[in-house]
Amino acid sequence: MELPRLQPLFETYKDQGFSVVVVDGKADTERAVKFIEKHGLTYTALENGEGDAEIAKGIFNVRGYPTSFLIDREGRVMYSHLGFEAGDEEHIAKEIESLL
Amino acid sequence: MKKFLIAVGLLVALGLMAGCAKEAPEEAVDPIEQAWTDFRAEYGEAETTEAKIPLVEAFIREHPDTDYAGRLAGAVAYYQGHEMEDPEGAYALLGETLAKNTDPDARFQIGMAMFPLAMELGESMDLGAVADELAGARELDFGEMIDVADTAVAHDQWEIGAKWAEAAMTKATPDAYATDYPDDDYTEAELVSRADRRKGMALADLGWALFNLDRTEEAMATFEQAVPIKTVNYVGAADTPLDLYRGKAMLATGDAAKAMEILAPSAIMGSDHDAASAVREAYIAAKGNDDGFDEWTWSERIALAKPVDTFTLADYEGNDQDFSALSDGKVTLLAFWFPT
Numbered sequence: 001m002e003l004p005r006l007q008p009l010f011e012t013y014k015d016q017g018f019s020v021v022v023v024d025g026k027a028d029t030e031r032a033v034k035f036i037e038k039h040g041l042t043y044t045a046l047e048n049g050e051g052d053a054e055i056a057k058g059i060f061n062v063r064g065y066p067t068s069f070l071i072d073r074e075g076r077v078m079y080s081h082l083g084f085e086a087g088d089e090e091h092i093a094k095e096i097e098s099l100l
Numbered sequence: 101m102k103k104f105l106i107a108v109g110l111l112v113a114l115g116l117m118a119g120c121a122k123e124a125p126e127e128a129v130d131p132i133e134q135a136w137t138d139f140r141a142e143y144g145e146a147e148t149t150e151a152k153i154p155l156v157e158a159f160i161r162e163h164p165d166t167d168y169a170g171r172l173a174g175a176v177a178y179y180q181g182h183e184m185e186d187p188e189g190a191y192a193l194l195g196e197t198l199a200k201n202t203d204p205d206a207r208f209q210i211g212m213a214m215f216p217l218a219m220e221l222g223e224s225m226d227l228g229a230v231a232d233e234l235a236g237a238r239e240l241d242f243g244e245m246i247d248v249a250d251t252a253v254a255h256d257q258w259e260i261g262a263k264w265a266e267a268a269m270t271k272a273t274p275d276a277y278a279t280d281y282p283d284d285d286y287t288e289a290e291l292v293s294r295a296d297r298r299k300g301m302a303l304a305d306l307g308w309a310l311f312n313l314d315r316t317e318e319a320m321a322t323f324e325q326a327v328p329i330k331t332v333n334y335v336g337a338a339d340t341p342l343d344l345y346r347g348k349a350m351l352a353t354g355d356a357a358k359a360m361e362i363l364a365p366s367a368i369m370g371s372d373h374d375a376a377s378a379v380r381e382a383y384i385a386a387k388g389n390d391d392g393f394d395e396w397t398w399s400e401r402i403a404l405a406k407p408v409d410t411f412t413l414a415d416y417e418g419n420d421q422d423f424s425a426l427s428d429g430k431v432t433l434l435a436f437w438f439p440t
Contacts, residue, residue: 003435003437003439006433006435009433013431017429017430017431018430018431018432018433019426019427019430019431019432019433020432020433020435021423021426021427021432021433021434021435022434022435022436022437023413023434023435023436023437024437024438024439025436025437025438026438026439028438028439029416031439032416032438032439033416034439035439036416038147044415044421044426045415045416046413046414046415046421047413047414047415047416048413048436049411049413055411055413056436059334059409059411060333060334060436061331061332061333061334062333062436063331063333063339064339065436065437065438066435066436066437066438067333067435067436068433068434068435068436069334069335069408069433069434069435070431070432070433070434071408071427071431071432071433071434072405072431073429073430073431075407075408075424075427076405076406076407076408077334077335077405077406077407077408078335078369078401078405079335079369079370079371079401080333080334080335080337080369080370080371081370081371082337082339082370082371082372083371084435085183086183088371091371092433096431096433099431100431
């Protein structure tokens, strides 16, 4: 997972009312914190819950990682994206712009 | 193809993590184990793909006849072949490694990593022989069977796809799942759900293979079997290629309207580029041209969009964060990931 690829998108659009929230699906706190620090990620990062409170599978039915959801200003989920490979930024940027 | 590459990426990550979990031996250190430990440490420090590739290449060249060479084959195909767009280099390295490797598991992993590169480069390679060679040494597990089936149908190898999807079906039962994970204490309902998930993956490949072998009726019946056990994400995008294959089959048999309906969630609410091309094709087949396609896509999106359920989770300082407060009035990208 190339989570650092979200950082430039966040920097580009944050002043236009764009936010990024990432949830560690495996709740591997030690690794996650190290990774976030190493790559200088400045958006919101949360731990996943456990058992019934697990959010990734419990609410969003995420089966593959990474999976992203794009939510518009009215709180509607408008798009989902599986994977985050080189070149995906362009596609996601287009989707973000269509909602801003 | 894309999902296949993501799956490969995930396997690469898991393969390397599994290596990480090995405990250091207390007695005399085997030189290969030591080389692997050293490789792991350096690889973990490498921050970019460019930095990772030479490390992988050096290890695999030094130790071609090890099970580790098999474990790294996916990394060669993914990082060098795909991310760095050097399929020739990756194919050549894997070919040299295969020629020197005698471990059945490793030979299978190397062969599976090589096959898509061979197809991309127009080289001939027998995917069936890769699977049959391992089958001669031991029975393939479900993951290996479905990997062969997925790879086969992604590259138009219909008979091989049908054969291994059928084999995978024999492992898609609660009993087979329980046998594969004897130490896990699953409830009956959990076993059924996991078996259904296996079945869904196998049926999607099997249906598409049969359809392309002109066994149309059997193919459609196979797809129908998969529909009730299909799993989708929050906005209806499927996590197997069932909708893509079934939609393309509907389009090919002349039911463009049904194809549009089946393909829309994965094409519009998901990131499946093949489904996106197919739904456009279906639209043109239904309407005669692509006038109004963008407007139709947007109206489908609004219809399929779902209000987000809020949730509260802790940040890494231990403070509870409410998602509705974080995203209020903003366009928000919510990403589920795991650190590798």
